[in-house]
Amino acid sequence: MVGLIEKQNSYVSGFDGFRAARAGEPSWLRTLREEGMDRFSHLGFPTLDDEDWRFTNVEPIAQASFRLGARPVRSLDRQRLERCTLPGVGGAEIVFVDGWFAPALSSLGTLPRGVKIVDLTDCVRSGEGILRAHLGRYAAISKDAFIALNAAYMAVGALVYIPRAVVLEGAIHMLFISTTDSAGTMTHPRNVIVAEENSQAAVVESYVATGDEEYFTNAVTEVVAGENSVLDHYMIVRDSLRSFNVSTLRVEQQRNSNFTSHSALLGGGLVRNNVHPVLNGEGCQSLLNGLYLLSGRQHMDNFMLVEHAQPHCDSRQFYKGIIDDEGRAVFSGRIIVHKNAQKTDAKQTNMNLLLSDKAQIDTKPQLEIYADDVKCTHGATIGQIDADALFYLRSRGLSQEAARSLLIYAFAGESLERMKLEPVRKELEKLLVSRLPTAASLGRHS
Amino acid sequence: MLEIKNLHAEVDGHEILKGVDLMVRAGEVHSIMGPNGSGKSTLAQVLAGRETFTVTEGEVVYDGKNLLEIAPDERACEGVFMAFQYPVEIPGVGTSYFLRTALNAIRKYRGQEEVDAVDFLNLARERAKLVDLDERLLNRSVNEGFSGGEKKRNEIFQMAVLEPRLAVLDETDSGLDIDALKIVADGVNKMRSPDRAIIVVTHYQRLLNYIVPDFVHVLVDGRIVKSGGKELALELEETGYALMGENTAGTNRRPVAVGAP
Numbered sequence: 001m002v003g004l005i006e007k008q009n010s011y012v013s014g015f016d017g018f019r020a021a022r023a024g025e026p027s028w029l030r031t032l033r034e035e036g037m038d039r040f041s042h043l044g045f046p047t048l049d050d051e052d053w054r055f056t057n058v059e060p061i062a063q064a065s066f067r068l069g070a071r072p073v074r075s076l077d078r079q080r081l082e083r084c085t086l087p088g089v090g091g092a093e094i095v096f097v098d099g100w101f102a103p104a105l106s107s108l109g110t111l112p113r114g115v116k117i118v119d120l121t122d123c124v125r126s127g128e129g130i131l132r133a134h135l136g137r138y139a140a141i142s143k144d145a146f147i148a149l150n151a152a153y154m155a156v157g158a159l160v161y162i163p164r165a166v167v168l169e170g171a172i173h174m175l176f177i178s179t180t181d182s183a184g185t186m187t188h189p190r191n192v193i194v195a196e197e198n199s200q201a202a203v204v205e206s207y208v209a210t211g212d213e214e215y216f217t218n219a220v221t222e223v224v225a226g227e228n229s230v231l232d233h234y235m236i237v238r239d240s241l242r243s244f245n246v247s248t249l250r251v252e253q254q255r256n257s258n259f260t261s262h263s264a265l266l267g268g269g270l271v272r273n274n275v276h277p278v279l280n281g282e283g284c285q286s287l288l289n290g291l292y293l294l295s296g297r298q299h300m301d302n303f304m305l306v307e308h309a310q311p312h313c314d315s316r317q318f319y320k321g322i323i324d325d326e327g328r329a330v331f332s333g334r335i336i337v338h339k340n341a342q343k344t345d346a347k348q349t350n351m352n353l354l355l356s357d358k359a360q361i362d363t364k365p366q367l368e369i370y371a372d373d374v375k376c377t378h379g380a381t382i383g384q385i386d387a388d389a390l391f392y393l394r395s396r397g398l399s400q401e402a403a404r405s406l407l408i409y410a411f412a413g414e415s416l417e418r419m420k421l422e423p424v425r426k427e428l429e430k431l432l433v434s435r436l437p438t439a440a441s442l443g444r445h446s
Numbered sequence: 447m448l449e450i451k452n453l454h455a456e457v458d459g460h461e462i463l464k465g466v467d468l469m470v471r472a473g474e475v476h477s478i479m480g481p482n483g484s485g486k487s488t489l490a491q492v493l494a495g496r497e498t499f500t501v502t503e504g505e506v507v508y509d510g511k512n513l514l515e516i517a518p519d520e521r522a523c524e525g526v527f528m529a530f531q532y533p534v535e536i537p538g539v540g541t542s543y544f545l546r547t548a549l550n551a552i553r554k555y556r557g558q559e560e561v562d563a564v565d566f567l568n569l570a571r572e573r574a575k576l577v578d579l580d581e582r583l584l585n586r587s588v589n590e591g592f593s594g595g596e597k598k599r600n601e602i603f604q605m606a607v608l609e610p611r612l613a614v615l616d617e618t619d620s621g622l623d624i625d626a627l628k629i630v631a632d633g634v635n636k637m638r639s640p641d642r643a644i645i646v647v648t649h650y651q652r653l654l655n656y657i658v659p660d661f662v663h664v665l666v667d668g669r670i671v672k673s674g675g676k677e678l679a680l681e682l683e684e685t686g687y688a689l690m691g692e693n694t695a696g697t698n699r700r701p702v703a704v705g706a707p
Contacts, residue, residue: 398547
């Protein structure tokens with residue numbers, strides 16, 4: 001597909017300086033970067049003619065010519081940091097500010113033996129074998145310009161490694177903060193999460209802004225869920241309303257692994273979240289639980305690609321959206337069931353609540369089934385607040401706003417209930433309530 | 447307490463209520479019976495304030511106030527309660543939470559102190575016993591997965607918690623077996639009080655064996671064509687509604703409030 005070749009020049013030309021500054025990097029990494037930039041130059045940013053980008057226009061990203069940001073001079077103050085963290089998340093927290101690792105703000109305290117949470121740059125410097133073994137192996141650059149661009153410019157992120165049979169208490173929080181210094185800049189976070197055989201862990205990936213700058217985040221997270229591992233992943237986007245956030249979660253599931261990814265898209269001006277699990281072993285379970293809340297003129301695009309590569313795997317997609325004002329949401333749910341993936345059990349549900357006349361949702365299921373003994377269902381609903389339910393609540397004394405808020409909260413409730421990590425769920429409940437018309441009157445919780 | 451004068455109401459351009467007159471005093475139990483399509487449910491919903499119905503003529507005076515100008519939630523705060531004929535399921539909204547919020551909205555309106563979660567739970571448990579409602583249902587979403595009987599009992603349970611001054615029961619008996627009917631009737635009877643008026647809208651006479659009304663009104667084709675005491679219900683049981691319809695022309699429009707001074 002011919003992309004906006006003319007327009008992405010600054011992204012291509014900016015690479016020379018970037019590459020020069022990293023002359024000391026190992027050759028395997030330099031190769032990944034070169035291949036990424038080469039591919040990006042060839043592809044260019046996707047246009048609306050690209051089927052996978054039909055409803056999401058990324059020309060503003062091409063036009064804005066974001067540049068790489070300089071290392072922060074001053075440290076983020078405690079107060080601002082507190083607004084970004086998740087109270088009670090336990091475990092460990094690795095913090096990145098404006099595209100740079102902030103060790104002073106991170107707490108990588110006492111981790112069980114063998115567990116690693118290391119900043120990407122430190123990994124490269126120390127020659128961490130695990131990183132080299134997995135980085136770039138799963139997120140393919142061939143057809144994806146954003147993954148390719150990330151491969152070229154990746155310089156920030158975390159390696160999270162859970163050794164065999166380790167059950168991690170407390171979650172790991174990877175926190176990416178964009179401050180007021182982020183205006184006009186871009187970051188390309190690359191995270192690698194490896195959970196070895198029989199391990200169990202929860203990892204939270206947050207993108208939070210302290211201001212309302214215009215910046216571009218292009219993140220790629222590669223996950224390997226080892227045999228019989230249980231891995232819970234949370235993606236929380238609370239970026240500035242003027243920002244662009246494109247993220248790709250590429251998961252490689254091995255036999256009998258149990259992987260769950262919850263996504264909560266709350267902030268960001270233009271958000272595109274790609275989730276691509278490949279069930280590459282028998283008996284895998286995959287659950288994608290998403291919630292997106294739009295207001296103002298936000299645009300959020302959820303792109304799922306679930307690949308059943310082996311038999312006897314179960315996958316579930318439950319995505320719910322609440323769209324207000326002139327928000328525009330997109331949901332594309334693609335499921336590929338490969339020829340030998342017999343006894344696949346795949347289910348996809350997308351439910352949308354429209355709260356205003358101009359709210360929009362484009363929802364599209366796409367099932368490609370090549371095996372002949374499978375169970376695949378998909379369903380989508382688009383509706384407004386149930387008038388009968390609204391009247392029922394009002395007839396008992398609840399005001400119009402209180403009843404409406406309660407019903408909106410109830411709609412999102414199902415998604416939140418699936419989130420087992422209490423600190424995340426509680427924080428999201430709080431954020432949800434604060435966005436409702438009668439936040440005060442909803443005296444949670446009973 | 448309630449005076450309905452020449453009430454006309456329509457939905458989708460069709461006139462359903464064609465001049466209803468009714469007077470109800472505190473402490474009284476009135477039954478409104480009638481054939482299907484007569485407007486019974488419409489009357490109940492208009493009193494509750496359902497906006498799909500448009501009042502085209504007439505007035506409804508409740509406690510000296512113009513009820514038709516009061517929003518549905520305010521009517522609830524003023525003490526009006528309707529038990530729905532088809533209670534809707536509301537997934538994601540907990541029964542206990544919803545009812546506590548409702549009770550507190552009403553209490554706040556009346557300048558009373560709000561009830562906290564613990565006190566509410568005790569109150570709820572006590573009232574649930576009135577209609578033999580399983581406590582566990584309180585933890586479920588409103589009406590979700592409730593059987594028909596449980597839904598109807600949930601309505602009376604809510605009535606017991608909110609303690610309205612005017613309760614309108616819209617075909618509370620429809621679809622219930624005799625045992626469930628007795629439980630519901632029992633609950634309603636326990637709610638009888640000199641300060642409370644109850645309007646029982648029903649198609650079948652059977653309920654009135656258990657909730658014995660003070661007055662019975664027959665609604666046919668949008669008008670109350672006959673009023674009487676509880677014997678009227680038995681009479682209808684024998685003869686059916688057909689006679690009422692035929693006699694519309696000759697019957698006085700103004701209902702006779704039997705026994706009223």
